Amino acid sequence: MQKTTYFLISFCRLVLLVLLTLVGVALLFGCSSSSGEEPQEASVPRRVNVVIQEIVPQEIRDVVLLPGSAEPWLSVDLAAETAGRVEKLSVREGDHVRVGQVIAQIDVTALGAGMARARSAFELFEDQLRRRERLFLEQIIHEEELDQIRSEKVQAREALRQAEIEYDRGLLRAPSPGRVNTKLVEVGEFVDRGQVVIELVNIDKIKVQVQVPEMDVRFLEVGQPVLVMVDAFQGQEFQGVIDFIAFRGDPATKTFRTQVVMDNPEGKIRPGMIARVLFLRRTIPDALAIPLPSLIDRGGERLVYVEEDGLARARQVEIGVIERDRIQIINGLHPGDRLIVAGHREVDEGTAVVVR
Incomplete structure (x- = not known):
């Protein structure tokens, strides 16, 4: 009896131990499973803040910007008309001169003496003729x-006229108003006839020479206004006008020399400065134009994004002319479309957007 009771107690203990072991294993695996998994949250669609601009027809100008070089309105090399010693220079570099102003005297002492002798001889023959x-x-x-004395008087008059011409040639005069740009001789130097003494420039107006391609020159005409930008004056625009278009192009470059004239009353634009001329080829009155930064180039495809019912929609577009920060859209957009102009690089086709 005691053996039977002992056996039952041992069996119950064994069963209890097995049950406890199984419960422990179950609890261990349950905790491991729950600790390795995050709680699932509901998926929220991504929404991008954007700014839109409604597409409306507007005027856009088809323009071309071409480089050029500034030149003086007039540039004259004043050369000696007679050989001799430079007796006087009346100007310095940078001086303003007026038309007819004497700026140099060359050998005028000797020429003046010759003119005085010729005048005395003429006056003598005049007196003899009267007697x-x-x-x-x-x-x-x-x-x-x-008759003989009359003939001698005529010869004396001609000699005086020649002497006056020679004397006047010794007086180097400014043919036009301007500034002395370069002085090439000094007082006391001997100069030959034809030797350049002074370089005179007039910059009250400036000429800009531009080489215009043959595909653009057909849009231009003399008298057409243009805008001129000078690299030395960033952010400033100057008014100019087309003064000349070459009738014959350069066979090597297929360009046509085009001259633009602009006022320069303050003289701040100097010859030799780099200029850029904005030529108007044509005006398109009802173009669909968008801000240039809103255009996206992806692998050769030009795209824009528009907002439709709270979603971003991609549109492939065909572009036209560019005017500064605007570009014409020929195909792909219509009046009334809501173009995304800010945030467009953060969206894809179908992205939810919030218009700000």
Whole structure:
């Protein structure tokens, strides 16, 4: 009896131990499973803040910007008209001069002496002619003697005229108003006839020479206004006008020399400065134009995004002319479309958007 009771107690203990072991294993695996898994949350669609601009027809200008070089309105190399010593220079570099102003004297002392001798000789023949005419009237001399003195007076007058011309050639005068850009000789130097003494420039107006491609020159005409930008004056625009278009193009470059003239009353634009000229080829009155930064280039495809019912929609577009920060859209957009102009690089087709 005691053995049976002992056996039952041992069996119950064994069963209890097995049950406890199984419960422990179950609890262990349950905790491991729950600790390795995060709680699932509901998926929330991504929404991007955007700014839109409604597409409306507007005017856009088809323009071309071409480089050029500024030149003086007038540039004159004043050369000596007679050989001799430079006796006087009346100007310095940078001086303003007026038309007809004497700026240099060359050998005028000797030329002046020659002119004085010629004038004295002419006056002598004038006096002799008057006396001979009285003698002829009194029939004291023959007509042949009177004719001879008349001929000598004519020769003296011509000699005086030549002497005055030579003297005037020694006075170097400004042919136009302007500034002395370069002085090439000094007082006391001997110069030959034809030697350049002074370089004179007029910059009250400036010429800009531009080489215009043959595909663009057909849009231009003399008298057409243009805008000129000078690299030395960033952010400033100057008004100009087309003054000349070459009738014959450069066979090597297929360009046509086009001259633009602009006022320069303050003289701040100087010859040699780099300029850029904005030529108007044509005006498109009802173009669909968008901000240039809103255009996206992906692998050669040009895309924009529009907002439709709270979603971003991609549109493939065909572009036209560019005017500064605007670009014409030929195909792909329509009036009234809501173009995404900010946030467009953060969206894809179908992205939910919030219009700000």
